[in-house]
Amino acid sequence: MLVGISLENKLQNTGKPKDCADEMSQLLLEVASQRCKRSYAKIFGYFAPRLRSYALKQMGNEALAMEMVQDTMTNVWQKAHLFNAEKGSPSTWIFTIARNIRFDMLRKLKNRKEDICSDDLWPILCEQTPDQNEVSLDEQVTLEQVGQLFNNLPDKQRAVIEAIYIDGKSQQEVADELAIPLGTVKSRTRLALQRLKDMLEAND
Numbered sequence: 001m002l003v004g005i006s007l008e009n010k011l012q013n014t015g016k017p018k019d020c021a022d023e024m025s026q027l028l029l030e031v032a033s034q035r036c037k038r039s040y041a042k043i044f045g046y047f048a049p050r051l052r053s054y055a056l057k058q059m060g061n062e063a064l065a066m067e068m069v070q071d072t073m074t075n076v077w078q079k080a081h082l083f084n085a086e087k088g089s090p091s092t093w094i095f096t097i098a099r100n101i102r103f104d105m106l107r108k109l110k111n112r113k114e115d116i117c118s119d120d121l122w123p124i125l126c127e128q129t130p131d132q133n134e135v136s137l138d139e140q141v142t143l144e145q146v147g148q149l150f151n152n153l154p155d156k157q158r159a160v161i162e163a164i165y166i167d168g169k170s171q172q173e174v175a176d177e178l179a180i181p182l183g184t185v186k187s188r189t190r191l192a193l194q195r196l197k198d199m200l201e202a203n204d
Contacts, residue, residue, distance in 0.1 A: 024090035025083075032080035044073055047091075051098055058102055063183025068105060072098040108191070149199050157192035160185055
């Protein structure tokens, strides 16, 4: 909550109109009641740059920061009906969402090696030559088994993996097609392949 409060203080100190919070509250209400995309666009335009600055300081990584911003704003769209102006300001509510997402991301990062490379997990996607002493995942399982596991992946991760593994697209092509940073594609690929690897090991 301190993050949102601090942001509001900074806005007031820099001469921003005091009714900014009221405006954002009204926009959130319109998103919640009417699913108004125009109102959401205004909220996104206002908060996304601020969330990016916050995320970069917290995560220290552009790709992770953008993923955090995207997930936060997706939550704002989906959960706008939960906002209550009587319990706090829009900035407090939105930055609380961002903080919770940050905690979730850090937990996931802690549960896997920071330097893990998706290409090491699935050599078929790798431009480098895999270690000859290492048995690749595509040698351990059939395509049918992998296809079944795809359904257990989050939608965003599954979309990236299917585009690369099944459609044969490069990570840059996927980034261009989805209009997301290349780093985000790499991050989702890495997370998806790690998840697949964990599921395969669990099924042994």
